[in-house]
Amino acid sequence: MRLEVCVDGADGATAAVAGGADRIELCSALELGGLTPSAGLMARAALLPVPVHALIRPRSGNFRYSSAEVATMLADIRAARKAGLAGVVIGAALADGRLDADTLARLRDAADAMSLTLHRVFDLVPDFAEAVDTAVTLGFDRILTSGGAPTAPEGIDALAGICAAAAGRTGIMPGAGIDAGNVGALLEALAVDEVHGSCSVAVAPASSRVAPGFGGDARRETSADKVRALKAAMMRSQAARRER
Incomplete structure (x- = not known):
C-alpha cells in the first residue's frame, strides 16, 4: 500500500x-491546484530517496491548452526527465470535457519511459468509463481521481465504479480530502493499492506585509506528523484486510 504526498516546495518534500x-x-502553487515546479526544485527533488513525479500544468484554470502551452508542457516534461525524476503527472481536455487524446499522446511520447499519472482532469470528463479506456489505450500507469466529487470520501460510490471499469488495466489512485480519519473506510470499499494526500496544515504568516501583486499570506505546509498518521492508518487497514 503506497502513499503519494503532493508538495510544492523543498521543505514539504x-x-x-x-x-x-x-x-x-x-x-508549485498548491493553492492554485498545483502548477509545474521549477527546474531548480525538480533537480533538488531528484536527490530524494523516494520516487518523485512532477506535475506538468503550465497555468491555473481549465485544461484546454493552446499550441504554445503544449510546447511549454513538452519542454517541462523534458526538463523533468533530464533532472532524473521518475514520472510526470499530466492531463488535457477537449472543449466538451473529454480527454484530449492527441495532446496526451504527445505528452506521453515526450515522457518516454517515465511513469505516467493522469491527473484530476479525469474528474471533469462526461463519461468515466470512456475516459478510463482512453487512459488505458494511452498507457497511463494510474489515474488520480476523487470520483468527480470535491473529496474522495464523497465520491466513494463513483470511485468503486471507476475501479470496476479499470478492471486492473491501470491503477486507480483516490485523492482529495483523504486523511487518517477517513482512509480506512475508503480502503475498505475500494480495491486500490495507492492513495494520494496533501497532509498539509495551515500556517500563520511570518509577516503581515506582502508586496502588491505577490498574493496573500494564507498558505499551507506539509506536515510530517500528518503523513505519518495517514500512512499508519493505511497500514492498519491493509493488515485488517489480510486477516479476513
Missing part, C-alpha cells in the same frame, strides 16, 4: 519523506 511517504508528487 523533506517533511513528506520524514513522515513515510512512498512517493512525491512535486508541484
Whole structure:
C-alpha cells in the first residue's frame, strides 16, 4: 500500500519523506491546484530517496491548452526527465470535457519511459468509463481521481465504479480530502493499492506585509506528523484486510 504526498516546495518534500511517504508528487502553487515546479526544485527533488513525479500544468484554470502551452508542457516534461525524476503527472481536455487524446499522446511520447499519472482532469470528463479506456489505450500507469466529487470520501460510490471499469488495466489512485480519519473506510470499499494526500496544515504568516501583486499570506505546509498518521492508518487497514 503506497502513499503519494503532493508538495510544492523543498521543505514539504523533506517533511513528506520524514513522515513515510512512498512517493512525491512535486508541484508549485498548491493553492492554485498545483502548477509545474521549477527546474531548480525538480533537480533538488531528484536527490530524494523516494520516487518523485512532477506535475506538468503550465497555468491555473481549465485544461484546454493552446499550441504554445503544449510546447511549454513538452519542454517541462523534458526538463523533468533530464533532472532524473521518475514520472510526470499530466492531463488535457477537449472543449466538451473529454480527454484530449492527441495532446496526451504527445505528452506521453515526450515522457518516454517515465511513469505516467493522469491527473484530476479525469474528474471533469462526461463519461468515466470512456475516459478510463482512453487512459488505458494511452498507457497511463494510474489515474488520480476523487470520483468527480470535491473529496474522495464523497465520491466513494463513483470511485468503486471507476475501479470496476479499470478492471486492473491501470491503477486507480483516490485523492482529495483523504486523511487518517477517513482512509480506512475508503480502503475498505475500494480495491486500490495507492492513495494520494496533501497532509498539509495551515500556517500563520511570518509577516503581515506582502508586496502588491505577490498574493496573500494564507498558505499551507506539509506536515510530517500528518503523513505519518495517514500512512499508519493505511497500514492498519491493509493488515485488517489480510486477516479476513
